[in-house]
Amino acid sequence: MRRLTAIALMxxxxxxxxxxxxxxxxxxxxxxxxxxxxxxxxGFQDEFLDLFQRNHYPILKAKEKAGMFRSVRTYVPxxxxxxxxxxxxxxxLVVPPxxxxxxxxxxxxxxxxxxxxxxxxxxxxxxxxxxxHWDAPLNRLDLETRRPTR
Numbered sequence: 016m017r018r019l020t021a022i023a024l025m026x027x028x029x030x031x032x033x034x035x036x037x038x039x040x041x042x043x044x045x046x047x048x049x050x051x052x053x054x055x056x057x058g059f060q061d062e063f064l065d066l067f068q069r070n071h072y073p074i075l076k077a078k079e080k081a082g083m084f085r086s087v088r089t090y091v092p093x094x095x096x097x098x099x100x101x102x103x104x105x106x107x108l109v110v111p112p113x114x115x116x117x118x119x120x121x122x123x124x125x126x127x128x129x130x131x132x133x134x135x136x137x138x139x140x141x142x143x144x145x146x147x148h149w150d151a152p153l154n155r156l157d158l159e160t161r162r163p164t165r
Contacts, residue, residue, distance in 0.1 A: 047090055047110040051149045060103055066141040067104070070134060075108070079125045085109040096126040101147070125156035 043142035055063045075087045090105040142148070 020126055044112050045155060046112060048153045048155070049108045049109070049110065050153065051106040052102040052147075052149050052151065053145055054101055054147035055103040056144050063104065063141060063144050066144075067136050070128070070137050072122050073127050074120065075086065075106070077118070077127065081118055082111065083114045085111050113160060 052064070072087075072089075075084065078084050079087050086109045087109070090107065091103065110136040123130075124134065
């Protein structure tokens with residue numbers, strides 16, 4: 016029993032040491048890049064793009080115009096199944112270091128989409144045709160200034 020407890024304690028301490036390493040922090044004066052990935056059900060790519068372009072892209076562009084994003088770019092992979100091709104559509108947002116906090120999403124949506132019922136229905140449908148969606152906020156790692164740990 017003591018041996019089992021000692022092994023469990025060693026495992027716990029080892030896993031804490033591995034998990035204790037913090038990701039690199041990005042300097043506050045740099046823009047922040049965020050990638051949004053979507054995996055669309057096979058055969059629904061055009062429908063998803065139509066809904067995204069009609070309902071969500073104008074919101075992102077309004078935020079860009081308001082200074083909340085430096086840029087909004089969209090991507091599709093060149094080949095399906097290429098490398099880690101488990102996504103079918105991606106959005107890259109570049110956020111300035113000190114973005115304004117207004118207008119809110121609600122204000123933008125109210126201005127762009129007076130028919131809120133249609134907007135809500137189409138947004139629900141946009142997510143129905145997905146099999147996955149995830150966001151990847153990135154911290155830039157500058158290997159020119161990074162000091163090795165050894």
